[in-house]
Amino acid sequence: MDEKDWRLIEMLSIEKSITGAAQRLYVTQPSLTYRIQQIEQMFGTKILIRRKTGIEFTAEGELIACYARQSLRELQKIIDRVANTGSNVRGILRLGVSSIFAHYRLPELLKVFLQHYPDVEINVKTGWSTEILQSVYREEVHIGIIRGDFQWPEHQHRLYFEPIHIVSKREVDLAVLPKLPRIQYKTDLPLKNMIDSWWQSTYKSLAPRTTMEVDNIQTCKELVKKDLGYAILPGICLQETDQLKIQPLRATDRKILYRNTWLICRDSLLELSAIRAFVDFSSNFNIDQNRTEGCESE
Missing domain, CATH: 1.10.10.10 (Winged helix-like DNA-binding domain superfamily/Winged helix DNA-binding domain)
Structure with missing residues (x-):
């Protein structure tokens, strides 16, 4: 064979x-x-x-x-x-990236990286963060970019963070939020648990009035823009042209709840020039951490 x-x-x-x-x-x-x-x-x-x-x-x-x-x-x-040997930064870089990060932030990151390191060939695989984590474990990708807090024993650094927001077309009073129509989208378990925990600590036994459930964050946001209900969304998806009202989720101590995005890889791979270059570059790259332009904060 x-x-x-x-x-x-x-x-x-x-x-x-x-x-x-x-x-x-x-x-x-x-x-x-x-x-x-x-x-x-x-x-x-x-x-x-x-x-x-x-x-x-x-x-x-x-x-x-x-x-x-x-x-x-x-x-x-x-x-x-073999491709990553030598003094020049070159070779193949295999990235596994959370789909949401890939949609909203990865293109600019890769564009600027390749301007600095044009001899690097990049392969990208996207999916749920749990899938990307497994791909890094199985060494199917060199570097994983995952959203949420997972246990990882080797190299990791925080790449990005953003607040979680209540997003609506019009101003909403949080006291009556359980009575308002909520639009929900399919997300990963860490974010779902974070939102559910906030809701339970804030509204106790009152359940949200969920009227729509969709399979992705983009559809959810478009429905909110048409004033069909409110949603609880991570700040990464809020764009300049949305013109939405936002209120950050706050814990009982009034601290804002944030969603982390991590870069992870195996320590042994840092010896390879392209992997080391991307890790170092990304740790210094300014990824507009709290972008909410075009939205009015409460």
């Missing part, structure tokens, strides 16, 4: 379909099937079971798939270390 076979096996484990794997690998289905047969002949055992709903690895196939994934990770480590 070689690198192409490792990637073939990995893609089969991801797609659970010969047709899907062939499309992702840009090969024909017959050629992929033929290569699977050759691998099975090499090991003297079946590695796949074909079902109506797709494919399933046999126990032997699972062992081979595990070996393929490990081999690809080790190969990528070697490629990255």
Whole structure:
């Protein structure tokens, strides 16, 4: 088996379909099937079971798939270390980034970084912070940018922070907030827990009057802009043109509640020039930490 076979096996484990794997690998289905047969002949055992709903690895196939994934990770480590050697900052930088941060702040950060280090090639993967954390653990990415406070044992520094706001089109009285229509969006567990804890400490047994639930923060904000209800949103999503009323969430001691964004990576990767350059650059980059232009603060 070689690198192409490792990637073939990995893609089969991801797609659970010969047709899907062939499309992702840009090969024909017959050629992929033929290569699977050759691998099975090499090991003297079946590695796949074909079902109506797709494919399933046999126990032997699972062992081979595990070996393929490990081999690809080790190969990528070697490629990255070779690419990152030398006195010049160059090589591949693999970033795993929270989707919200990627949407609102990452483009400017990468633009300025590449102006300083044009020989660095950047690969970006976005997703939930919990997914990015796992990607860093599995060494699928060099650096993770995650929102919320997680346990991480190696290098980390705070990249960004912003207050959490009650956001509305018109001024609202916090005393009657439980009676007003609330627009809720799907978010990660740390932020949900922070908001729920604030609500319980502020309004005790009174439940919010949630009238709309949407799957992303952009839709939520657009509904608020049409005066269809209020929302509780992190400051990162508030833009100059929104023209919304905002009030920061405050704890019982009147301190404003903030949402942290962290950069994390493994200590050993700081030896690589591109990773070290990005870590140092990002720690000094001014990411407009409390941007609320275009919104009127209460």
